[in-house]
Amino acid sequence: MADNAIPLVVRDLHKSFNDNPVLEGLSLEAHEGDVISLIGASGSGKSTFLRCMNLLEIPNAGDIVVHGESVKFKTRRGEREPADWKQVERIRARLSMVFQGFNLWAHMTLIGNVIEAPVHVLGKSKKEAREHAMALLERVGLADRADYFPAQLSGGQQQRGAIARALAMDPEVMLFDEPTSALDPELVGDVLKVMRELADEGRTMVVVTHEMDFARDVSSQVIYLHQGRVEEAGKPEDVFGNPSSERLKQFLGPRF
Amino acid sequence: MEHWLAQVAPFLSHNTIFTPATLAAYWGGMVTTVQLVFISLVIGIVLAIPLAIGRASHRVWISGPIWFYTYVFRGTPLLIQLYIAYYGFAFIPGVQQSWFAFFINNALYPALLSFVLNTGAYTTEIFYGAIRATPRGELEAARAYGMSSFTAYRRIVLPSALRRALPAYGNEVIFMLHASAIASAVTITDMTGVAYNVYAEFYSPFPPFIFVACLYMALSFGIQGVFRLAEKRLLRHLKPA
Numbered sequence: 001m002a003d004n005a006i007p008l009v010v011r012d013l014h015k016s017f018n019d020n021p022v023l024e025g026l027s028l029e030a031h032e033g034d035v036i037s038l039i040g041a042s043g044s045g046k047s048t049f050l051r052c053m054n055l056l057e058i059p060n061a062g063d064i065v066v067h068g069e070s071v072k073f074k075t076r077r078g079e080r081e082p083a084d085w086k087q088v089e090r091i092r093a094r095l096s097m098v099f100q101g102f103n104l105w106a107h108m109t110l111i112g113n114v115i116e117a118p119v120h121v122l123g124k125s126k127k128e129a130r131e132h133a134m135a136l137l138e139r140v141g142l143a144d145r146a147d148y149f150p151a152q153l154s155g156g157q158q159q160r161g162a163i164a165r166a167l168a169m170d171p172e173v174m175l176f177d178e179p180t181s182a183l184d185p186e187l188v189g190d191v192l193k194v195m196r197e198l199a200d201e202g203r204t205m206v207v208v209t210h211e212m213d214f215a216r217d218v219s220s221q222v223i224y225l226h227q228g229r230v231e232e233a234g235k236p237e238d239v240f241g242n243p244s245s246e247r248l249k250q251f252l253g254p255r256f
Numbered sequence: 257m258e259h260w261l262a263q264v265a266p267f268l269s270h271n272t273i274f275t276p277a278t279l280a281a282y283w284g285g286m287v288t289t290v291q292l293v294f295i296s297l298v299i300g301i302v303l304a305i306p307l308a309i310g311r312a313s314h315r316v317w318i319s320g321p322i323w324f325y326t327y328v329f330r331g332t333p334l335l336i337q338l339y340i341a342y343y344g345f346a347f348i349p350g351v352q353q354s355w356f357a358f359f360i361n362n363a364l365y366p367a368l369l370s371f372v373l374n375t376g377a378y379t380t381e382i383f384y385g386a387i388r389a390t391p392r393g394e395l396e397a398a399r400a401y402g403m404s405s406f407t408a409y410r411r412i413v414l415p416s417a418l419r420r421a422l423p424a425y426g427n428e429v430i431f432m433l434h435a436s437a438i439a440s441a442v443t444i445t446d447m448t449g450v451a452y453n454v455y456a457e458f459y460s461p462f463p464p465f466i467f468v469a470c471l472y473m474a475l476s477f478g479i480q481g482v483f484r485l486a487e488k489r490l491l492r493h494l495k496p497a
Binding site: 054056092097103120151165169 | 393394396397398400401402403404407411416419492493494495
């Protein structure tokens, strides 16, 4: 398949912090409708990998290609950096991210959060953005909370609101960075339910997660990272059902 | 009660506060004080917002000079700054013949200059602190959604920081109101200046000084009320439901 038909291609990504290598040659291809789960222990580099995809971290080497558009880099004073920040902003707007800590803008109401980027980044009209936003809040079950401020919502509500904010961008790929890790156990279910629905309707998603049930049941592909390298990757039934790596077996524990 | 009133009556009959002439003078002083403080604060805030943004810059050639400015003006007494502006500039040779003469011929201008630079320095630091306290994640979300630095500042960082700075800035306003009393040291008849004149005329310290103290208190009370209302409105997002 030609590159420009694939929503997100990442090739041979390297990243180190102060000479500590964190990512050592990671690649990934997210095709239309793929749900790719990144699993691994803390410090395995999965969050950094995800954050490189929308350039929140700048990889030291490797390519990021969104629907055929390759992120351009240059080297300045020995540091690699994007050659064109406008391009980075454009690409970021096509890959919405959902954060572990929600990161809703605290001084805006929930609906304000949802319409913010569509209006001020994509240049949509307020009216259009509001209508879309209300429909999305309805979807995630928060229509009656539209005028609440984030601090007035529970963690689960905030995260579902953050998902609505991500959806409002009509993203080509959604990046989830441990979306349920900061939630009380009884609130995790609501968020996972919304994510399952998104997967079912064919959203392209890359998900860093510790929710193994979600990774097994929902993903089309699972990548197990260990110390910045892919230790094992494949279809969930293979990765969970028949792991070949000893480390992965240990990581998964006796349940799988 | 009657006995008490009879005792107080002589004092009231030749008091120095409630004569029409002094009341008019107090009113004039209050107008001067309010104008001086208000104009200083408005210019100070206009100055402080860009300076605070610059102070938060990681480029040292931008943040360094701003740090130096706030350090100097917060590190020295306002009275000294006022004296330098009022007495100092007048000593520059040839200044009387230059276009700058208007500045030294009216004490209001040196007072305004020193007040503006002083409140500007404090306000810069207040806003800078608030900008630095922007939750990292909120800024990260702004970037992740494709906002440019400019848009992120305009839509996320500043609205959130200026709200957060509101209580501290309210203190600065009250502080400035009280500090403005030293304008009377350079011939300006603000509230304190009027009180001093009344005292000097009648040689009676308590009534005029206590009266203007009450006026300052009333103004402070009003300012606090305005800020309380503003905080209630603009900081409601920080309150749980």
